[in-house]
Amino acid sequence: MRTPSVTAAAVALSTVLVAIVSTSVGVAPAEAASTCSGDRITVRDLGRGCAVERGTVTLPDGRRFVVPSPGTTVSALPVAAAGAVDPGDVSITNTGRSGVAVAVEGEWSGAPAAIRKVRSLHERLTGGGTTAHPMAATATKPAPASSCTNRTYALLGYRWTSPVRWSSNPSGARATDAAALRAAANAWTGTLKTCGRTITSGAANTYLGTTTQAPAVTANGGCGSPSGASVTGWGSLRSGTLATTCVWSRSGVAVEMDQRYTTSYAWSSSATCSGARFDLRGVATHEWGHTYGLGHTAQASGLVMKPASSQCDLAQRTLGLGDALGIDAAS
Ligand SMILES: [Zn+2]
Known part of the structure; x- marks a missing residue:
């Protein structure tokens, strides 16, 4: 239930550039900025250093996230359709009394x-590496083979300490999904023979079958409340976004992931893909790379972890050199 605001914080909100932040606000008055709550917390509110027990934060780009419980990070990892703008990776960490930190494409905001x-934890977990996040390509080119010359990868700063136990929800699926999703999850596991190298990956998953539970990924590309169960599913996402993965982690250890694939585009899960369709297995291989802890490489890398996918990009089913080196480092 939205409540018209009469607090001083609403004055600050009116200067925020996002029209989505309208008349409702649940933050504490500015003179008592030690806590923020409610369903309309802004990044500017967080910048005052408030602690958040529970609430929802709206980013300047309109994506909304249920603030994770203290000690938890939630990461949202989209993949764009080629030609669309990559909305960018987001991570939101609730430190408890020190407030909430937000990173969008490596740009930090929130409580100082x-x-x-x-940042200091993140640099330790990722080896201090920085991630380049270019926008999606503006032209749809023929899909190149996954690169065996590009060695780049990016670590997101979390890893799994046990196999990812997950279920799939086929409700609304635009293509037969379980086999494609499982192949994608398994593309990163076991003994990988990639580009003439053999790498033993520590990534692992256990498929539990289908479920009726919905993934906690919201239609605007944000993340909801984690359920404790990792689930893939289908639903609307913003135009230009093919899929989004949300991962919750605590001190660098992933505890849940959810994936949502958009119902707004046509998909294929056949061995050969044709027409104006996106290849579910290829896009899902990218989303599973995120799930296992990998971030984006440059679009020109030709790797699975490039940020945007073309239609029928079958090459994205196969790990390139940087992808394999990345999963070796991430698992
Ligand atoms: Zn991505």
């Missing part, structure tokens, strides 16, 4: 004390 803590 939280940013200091989270």
